[in-house]
Amino acid sequence: MPRPNPLLSLLVPLACLMALTGCAPRPPANDKDAVADYKQTNDPLEPTNRVMYKINNGLDAVTLKPAAEAYRYAVPEVARESIHNALLNLSYPTVFFNDVAEGKPRRAGDTFMRFIINSTLGVGGLFDVAKHWGYVNHDADFGLTLALYGVPEGPYLYVPILGPSDPRDLAGYGVDVVDWPFTWIGNGTTVYALEWSYYAMVAIDTRERVLDSLDQVQKTALDPYATIRSLYRQHRQSQLEAIRNDQRATVPAWFPAPTTQSE
Amino acid sequence: MWSRRQFPAIAALAVMFVLPRVSAARAAEPREFVRDVGDQLVNVINGPGGFAEKRAQLQRIVDRAVDVDGIARFCLGRFWRLATPQQQQDYVALFHQVLLNSIAGHLGEYKGVHYVLGRTTPHDDLTWVSTTISRPNNPDADVEWVISMTGGSPKIEDLVVEGVSLRLTQRSDYASYLQHNGNSVQALLDAMRRMLANQKQG
Numbered sequence: 001m002p003r004p005n006p007l008l009s010l011l012v013p014l015a016c017l018m019a020l021t022g023c024a025p026r027p028p029a030n031d032k033d034a035v036a037d038y039k040q041t042n043d044p045l046e047p048t049n050r051v052m053y054k055i056n057n058g059l060d061a062v063t064l065k066p067a068a069e070a071y072r073y074a075v076p077e078v079a080r081e082s083i084h085n086a087l088l089n090l091s092y093p094t095v096f097f098n099d100v101a102e103g104k105p106r107r108a109g110d111t112f113m114r115f116i117i118n119s120t121l122g123v124g125g126l127f128d129v130a131k132h133w134g135y136v137n138h139d140a141d142f143g144l145t146l147a148l149y150g151v152p153e154g155p156y157l158y159v160p161i162l163g164p165s166d167p168r169d170l171a172g173y174g175v176d177v178v179d180w181p182f183t184w185i186g187n188g189t190t191v192y193a194l195e196w197s198y199y200a201m202v203a204i205d206t207r208e209r210v211l212d213s214l215d216q217v218q219k220t221a222l223d224p225y226a227t228i229r230s231l232y233r234q235h236r237q238s239q240l241e242a243i244r245n246d247q248r249a250t251v252p253a254w255f256p257a258p259t260t261q262s263e
Numbered sequence: 264m265w266s267r268r269q270f271p272a273i274a275a276l277a278v279m280f281v282l283p284r285v286s287a288a289r290a291a292e293p294r295e296f297v298r299d300v301g302d303q304l305v306n307v308i309n310g311p312g313g314f315a316e317k318r319a320q321l322q323r324i325v326d327r328a329v330d331v332d333g334i335a336r337f338c339l340g341r342f343w344r345l346a347t348p349q350q351q352q353d354y355v356a357l358f359h360q361v362l363l364n365s366i367a368g369h370l371g372e373y374k375g376v377h378y379v380l381g382r383t384t385p386h387d388d389l390t391w392v393s394t395t396i397s398r399p400n401n402p403d404a405d406v407e408w409v410i411s412m413t414g415g416s417p418k419i420e421d422l423v424v425e426g427v428s429l430r431l432t433q434r435s436d437y438a439s440y441l442q443h444n445g446n447s448v449q450a451l452l453d454a455m456r457r458m459l460a461n462q463k464q465g
Contacts, residue, residue, distance in 0.1 A: 033341050037438065077400050212372070220365055220462075222454050226439030230432045238426020 023047070042155055043229065049158035053225050056160050060207075068207035082126040084205050088137065089118050089125025090198065094180045098140035102148050106248040110135045138246075139239050142179070143172025147240050156229055161203075164232035293390040293410040294383050296417040300328045301378055301394065308373045318367045325366065330411060330418035331359050338434045339448075342441055346448040354448070357455045364462055375399045378406075388413055389420060 024046040027034035043049060071080070092115040099108035114137065117130040131137070146168050147153065154167035162173065177183060182198070185191065221227040307320045325331065335358035336343050346354060381393035392408045409421035421430045437451060444450040 034442075037442065041435075041439070216368070220368075220458070221436045222440040222451070222458065223436050223443065227432060227436045229439075230435035231427055234427045234431065235425070241426070 041226075041229075044155050045157065049156065050225055052158045052160050053228075056158070056163065059160070064203060064207045065211075067204050068211055071204050072208050072211065080205070080208065083201070084209070085118065085122070085128050086125040087198070087202055087205055089115065089122070090182065091180070093182075094176050095138075095140045097179050098142055098145045098176075101142075101145045102140065102243060104140075104243065104246060105250045107138060107140065107243070107246060109250075110138065111140075138242065140243070141169075141172055142175040143169035144236070144240055144243060146172055147236075148243060153233075153236070156233075158225075158229075164228055169236070293392050293408075293412065293417055294380065296328075296410060297392040297394065297408045298380060300324065300419070301380075305376060305378070308370060308376055314367075314370070317370055318363070321367055321370075322363055325363060328417075328419055329362070330414070330420055331355075331362055333411075333418070333420060334358075334362070334430050337430055338437055340434055340438055342437075342446070342448055342451075345446070350448045350452060353452055354455075357452060357459065360459055361455060364459065368462075373398055381405075391423075 023044050024038075026044075027038050029035060075083070092111050096108055096111045096115065099105075099111050113133075113135045114130040117133065117135065118125045118128060121127075122129045128137070151168050153169070157165045157167065157170060159165050159170060162170075165173070182195065217227050217231070218224050303324050304321075307317055307324070310317075312320070332355055335355045338358070339346070339354060343351065376396060376398040378394045378396045381395060384391045384393075386409075388411065390410045390412065392410060394406050394408065396404045396406050404425055406425075407423035408419060409423065410417050411420045421428055423429070440454060441447070441451055444454075
């Protein structure tokens with residue numbers, strides 16, 4: 001039997017913990033504006049979420065944030081960009097799987113070409129060569145795929161370590177851990193160490209890229225928790241729109257297409 | 264008086280020259296406006312002068328190009344109606360400073376910035392003008408400028424950065440603060456004052 005993924009084994013007890021703690025009181029039905037606010041915010045677990053947010057911030061201040069700052073200080077911009085590219089490249093099997101699941105062949109083709117070109121000419125993904133050939137990076141994950149299938153996002157969740165989420169995206173994340181082929185490659189200490197290093201590097205890289213904007217939110221927002229909630233939802237919505245609006249024809253431009261084919 | 268023979272010719276001329284101009288002007292105006300404001304901003308950011316001087320230049324651009332009062336009202340949402348006239352006035356005045364501070368706070372990060380204008384799309388009575396903003400050592404960012412033409416002259420109503428609307432984000436921040444502080448507009452005003460005072464110190 002395959003060994004359970006380290007992240008999943010962490011997340012399951014956390015989910016149970018969250019289920020046990022409190023809910024936000026629903027405002028009285030005669031206060032229509034307050035009820036409308038409550039529905040729009042769609043954060044019935046807000047008290048729990050805020051506790052998680054606080055815990056996460058406390059942990060972040062002594063772990064991930066200093067690590068990301070040290071990473072920024074020690075590693076030059078160019079090298080960080082290359083590391084980012086390489087990490088991104090490793091995630092492409094999952095992106096490809098989701099492009100296909102979303103029924104977006106052109107996007108799947110882009111991801112496929114990016115993986116092939118950047119893994120070879122881009123020296124293991126360190127350089128984004130494919131970008132200059134018209135294969136631009138895009139986002140896809142199983143949370144977005146589920147959204148395209150019509151699965152509602154559900155109430156807002158703030159998950160320790162992973163940050164802002166919702167049941168749909170959290171389930172999507174679990175599926176993506178499973179559909180990532182490297183989860184299933186080999187066994188033993190080396191593979192285990194590599195897998196953990198990958199997750200650690202992704203965390204540090206992601207944190208480094210949001211150092212300034214997150215600082216800005218924490219400095220200028222009156223309620224950073226609510227601002228991050230809004231930013232997360234808007235960001236997911238715009239990712240979803242980008243997929244929906246990508247209606248490019250499947251036949252590439254260079255193919256001698258029949259005259260009826262239109263871009 | 265025009266003769267019957269001349270009339271069709273004049274009508275044709277009108278159709279050829281005058282009408283297309285009117286519609287082209289309508290579509291071009293928000294675009295030209297964004298180009299104009301964008302160039303001014305880039306000049307301030309990349310130009311000479313100290314922070315105080317640049318901030319003053321920014322203030323002139325913002326006052327002219329941004330519908331700050333409208334955005335302020337939008338951000339307060341349903342609480343605008345709950346505020347007293349004095350609170351409304353104080354709030355709008357504070358909002359002007361908050362907005363200017365948050366733009367001025369980013370001045371340094373945008374050194375060397377340039378942008379490319381993209382397509383223009385109408386959305387109800389607003390026009391979205393898209394731009395791609397590039398700055399050294401940063402990935403390109405897609406920014407939509409939401410322009411309203413209702414007040415006679417074009418005004419910026421919102422910026423949508425990589426799919427995130429700045430005024431919507433601000434509104435949810437204020438709404439949540441109010442919700443956790445007894446729906447008191449006065450508490451919000453005090454918090455805004457404290458935040459501005461902190462920024463002055465920092």
